[in-house]
Amino acid sequence: MTEPSLKDRVEELIRDNQVLLFMKGTPEQPRCGFSMRVVNVLESYGVEYGAVDVLPALQPLREVTAEISDWQTFPQLYVNGELVGGCDIVEEMDESGELAGLLGAERPERPAPTAKQELKADDPQQSPPMQIER
Amino acid sequence: MAISTDEVRLMIEASLPGAQVEVIDETGTQDHLRATVTAPQFEGLSRIEQHKLVKKAVQTRFDDGSIHALSIKTSVPE
Numbered sequence: 001m002t003e004p005s006l007k008d009r010v011e012e013l014i015r016d017n018q019v020l021l022f023m024k025g026t027p028e029q030p031r032c033g034f035s036m037r038v039v040n041v042l043e044s045y046g047v048e049y050g051a052v053d054v055l056p057a058l059q060p061l062r063e064v065t066a067e068i069s070d071w072q073t074f075p076q077l078y079v080n081g082e083l084v085g086g087c088d089i090v091e092e093m094d095e096s097g098e099l100a101g102l103l104g105a106e107r108p109e110r111p112a113p114t115a116k117q118e119l120k121a122d123d124p125q126q127s128p129p130m131q132i133e134r
Numbered sequence: 135m136a137i138s139t140d141e142v143r144l145m146i147e148a149s150l151p152g153a154q155v156e157v158i159d160e161t162g163t164q165d166h167l168r169a170t171v172t173a174p175q176f177e178g179l180s181r182i183e184q185h186k187l188v189k190k191a192v193q194t195r196f197d198d199g200s201i202h203a204l205s206i207k208t209s210v211p212e
Contacts, residue, residue: 034203070186073196073203085182088205092181 006057007064014068014078017050019103022065023075027051034087035075041094042077045105079103137200142167142192149191150175154211165202176210184208 004012014020019042025031027039042049054061054074062072069076069083077084079102084090093099100107139157146155146169153173160166169188176184185206195201 071182071189073189083182085185088207089181089185092207 006060007067010061010064010068013050013052014081017078018080019047019049020078021049021051021075022054022061022078023051024053024055026053031055032075037087038075038077038090041090041099044108044110045100045103046108047103047105137164137167137195139164139167142169142195142201142204145195146171146188146191150187160205165200166205167201167203168205168207170207172209172211174211176208181208 021027021035021038021042023030023032023035023038025035027043030036030039039051058074061074065076066072071083071086073086075086077086077090084093084102090099093102094107097107139159143155143157146157147153150171150173153171153175155172156170158168160168171184171188173184173187175187179187185208188206188208189196189204192201192204196204
C-alpha cells in the first residue's frame with residue numbers, strides 16, 4: 001500500500017472533523033496572534049474542534065492548502081469540509097452571528113473587556129449608605 | 135524587504151478597477167498590513183472569495199516575504 005500523501009492526510013482531516021483549525025502552534029500555546037484569536041473565538045463557543053499545528057511542515061502545508069482551497073496563509077478554519085477563512089473572517093462572522101449558525105452553537109455572552117471591579121467594604125470610592133426617610 | 139502601504143494599495147487598485155482601497159501599516163514595521171477594500175467585483179461573492187481576490191492582487195509580495203501578514207476587510211459598495 002502506498003504511503004498517503006500530505007494532501008491525502010489533510011483532506012482526511014478536513015473530512016473527519018466537523019470543525020478543523022490549521023494554526024501556528026497549539027490551542028494551549030498559539031504561536032501567532034491571529035491563530036490565538038481564532039482559538040479564543042472557537043473556545044468561547046465551547047464546540048469540539050480539531051487543531052493542526054502547521055509549523056512543523058509550514059511550506060508543504062501551504063502548498064497543500066493552496067491546492068485544496070486556493071488559500072495558503074494560516075490560520076485556516078474549516079467547517080463541514082469547507083474553508084471558512086482566517087482570523088478576519090472568523091471574527092467578522094462571530095460578530096455578525098453567522099458563525100454561531102455555522103457551528104450550530106449559540107453565540108456566547110461576552111464578558112465586558114474591562115477587569116472585574118470588586119468593591120471592598122473599605123473602598124473609599126463607595127458611596128455612603130442610603131438614608132431612608134421613614 | 136519592506137513594502138510601502140502605497141504600493142500595496144496600488145496593486146489592489148490595479149487588480150480591482152473601481153475599488154476603494156485603504157492600506158495601513160499595523161505595526162510600523164511595514165510587514166503587518168491591513169487592507170480595507172470596497173469593490174463592485176465583490177458583489178455576490180462569499181467573504182473568503184472576496185478575500186481571495188485581494189490576496190491574489192498582492193500574491194507576489196507574499197511569496198517574496200515583503201508582506202508577512204495582511205488583515206483584510208472587504209465590503210460591497212452601497
